[in-house]
Amino acid sequence: GSAKRFCVFCCRILQPLCWCFQRGWGLCFPACPQTALNLYHKNLPNIETLHQMKFLGLEEFFDDPGNWGEKSVKSGDSWNIKQLRGKSSEDLHKLWYVLLKEKNMLLTLEQESKRQRKPMPSPERLEKVETSMKNIDLVVREREIALRLLQTGHEKPVPGEWRHDFLGRTFWYSYKEWPIPWHLNKKHKKKRFYYLPHVNHFIRLRLEKALRKRARQQNMERTRRKILEKKFPDIAVKSQSQ
Amino acid sequence: MLAVRPGVPQPEDTVQFRVSMEMTKLDIRNYLERIYNVPVAAVRTRIQYGANNKRNHRNQRVKKPDYKVAYVQLGQGQTFQFPNLFPEKEQDAETRSFDDFRDKYMEKEKQKQEGDPRRGGVPDWFGL
Numbered sequence: 001g002s003a004k005r006f007c008v009f010c011c012r013i014l015q016p017l018c019w020c021f022q023r024g025w026g027l028c029f030p031a032c033p034q035t036a037l038n039l040y041h042k043n044l045p046n047i048e049t050l051h052q053m054k055f056l057g058l059e060e061f062f063d064d065p066g067n068w069g070e071k072s073v074k075s076g077d078s079w080n081i082k083q084l085r086g087k088s089s090e091d092l093h094k095l096w097y098v099l100l101k102e103k104n105m106l107l108t109l110e111q112e113s114k115r116q117r118k119p120m121p122s123p124e125r126l127e128k129v130e131t132s133m134k135n136i137d138l139v140v141r142e143r144e145i146a147l148r149l150l151q152t153g154h155e156k157p158v159p160g161e162w163r164h165d166f167l168g169r170t171f172w173y174s175y176k177e178w179p180i181p182w183h184l185n186k187k188h189k190k191k192r193f194y195y196l197p198h199v200n201h202f203i204r205l206r207l208e209k210a211l212r213k214r215a216r217q218q219n220m221e222r223t224r225r226k227i228l229e230k231k232f233p234d235i236a237v238k239s240q241s242q
Numbered sequence: 243m244l245a246v247r248p249g250v251p252q253p254e255d256t257v258q259f260r261v262s263m264e265m266t267k268l269d270i271r272n273y274l275e276r277i278y279n280v281p282v283a284a285v286r287t288r289i290q291y292g293a294n295n296k297r298n299h300r301n302q303r304v305k306k307p308d309y310k311v312a313y314v315q316l317g318q319g320q321t322f323q324f325p326n327l328f329p330e331k332e333q334d335a336e337t338r339s340f341d342d343f344r345d346k347y348m349e350k351e352k353q354k355q356e357g358d359p360r361r362g363g364v365p366d367w368f369g370l
Contacts, residue, residue, distance in 0.1 A: 057278035058257060058322055061245040069331040097277065107244040111260070112327050115247055 060101055061108050073121050078128035081135045089143070096136055103129045166192040168203040243273065247324040252313070254321040255283075259312045263289065270312050281317035 067073050084092065106126045113120040145155055160174035173193070182188050229236045243265075248258045261270060267285040274280045292306030316322060333341070357366055 057274070057280035058245065060278055062325060062327065065325075068325070068327050069329045101277070104243055104245075108246070109327060111244055111246055116328050118328050 061105055063105060063109065067121070070121050071119075073125070075122060075125045075128065079132040079135055081138060084135055084139045085142075089140075092136055092140065096133065099129050099133050099136070103133070163193045164195055166195055166199075168195040168199045168206075243270075245324070246311075253315075254323075255316045255319075257314045257316065257322050259314060261287070261310050261312050263308065263310050265310065265312075267312075270314065274314065280314075281320065282314055283317035284315040286313045287311065 062068075063073070079095070084095075087095070103126070106129065110120050110123070110126070148157065149155060156174075158174045160172055162170055163173040164170055178185065178188075243259055243261045246258050246260055248256075252258060259270070265273070265287075267287055270285050270287070271282045274282050287310055289308060289310050292308045294303050294305045296304045296306075298304050357364075
């Protein structure tokens with residue numbers, strides 16, 4: 001048989017079919033919990049000393065046992081988009097899985113706190129993890145778009161165009177693959193991508209409604225700002241001119 | 243995916259999870275094996291229907307969301323017991339003093355409610 005390779009961090013046997021093994025990585029990412037701590041390979045522990053470490057993966061569904069029963073748990077801020085843009089794709093990949101496991105742990109804690117009818121310690125951690133994962137997704141999408149622009153010159157993966165529907169609304173129509181051309185497709189021909197002149201009246205009404213809503217929001221924002229400035233005069237934004 | 247405490251006592255090697263509705267048994271097995279490195283022997287799933295009986299202040303029915311429950315049997319003879327995530331911890335001086343203050347206040351309130359102690363618990367409705 002082949003010589004077994006061990007994860008550098010936690011001496012678990014690497015599965016030959018695992019993609020980390022095939023890439024020649026010395027660690028059993030993403031299952032190894034130490035990847036969260038040693039992202040920079042500075043302190044590689046000795047393999048012999050780790051042979052005593054027993055590891056049960058289900059422990060990662062729960063927080064550090066020292067935090068059980070606490071009223072609140074300290075946690076740092078969520079990852080900013082600007083911070084994430086500076087990270088490499090491999091780092092983002094690892095961070096995604098770390099955040100995923102953290103989210104699973106927090107959801108488990110939330111459900112258990114509901115079951116025990118006790119308050120969940122620090123529920124704001126869930127929001128932070130959600131926003132961090134959303135930001136990673138945005139950064140990865142940006143990179144994909146940039147790569148696609150360089151390689152093909154197109155921004156979107158699927159070509160499309162702006163069209164009107166029969167109510168006069170404008171929407172992005174993305175082309176789909178069909179076995180027959182559109183002019184032979186009976187059901188598709190019943191769809192109307194144009195609008196008749198009598199719809200103009202309703203387009204105008206819709207526009208007025210949207211404008212009224214926007215004006216209302218702006219006014220509300222302005223009045224709220226004025227009230228706050230009256231209550232707390234020191235937060236008023238000072239004008240640049242002297 | 244989250245681990246839940248089983249409502250009905252399960253065998254030692256069985257762990258109960260709530261998973262996304264779109265996950266299959268194969269998906270759950272791969273997820274646990276690759277991300278958490280947990281040896282999985284068997285997975286069984288069922289969909290729990292969330293009730294639609296409750297009504298809100300507008301008398302509209304409020305639906306509790308449906309969810310999928312997965313019962314995962316661990317391989318290699320491993321066992322799992324859902325831990326107690328809210329053990330009793332000794333309170334620090336601040337919470338203890340707050341609790342003392344609160345208990346004293348409640349006692350005072352109760353004393354105000356009670357009648358004359360010389361009447362021996364007899365209500366004021368009775369004459370004299």
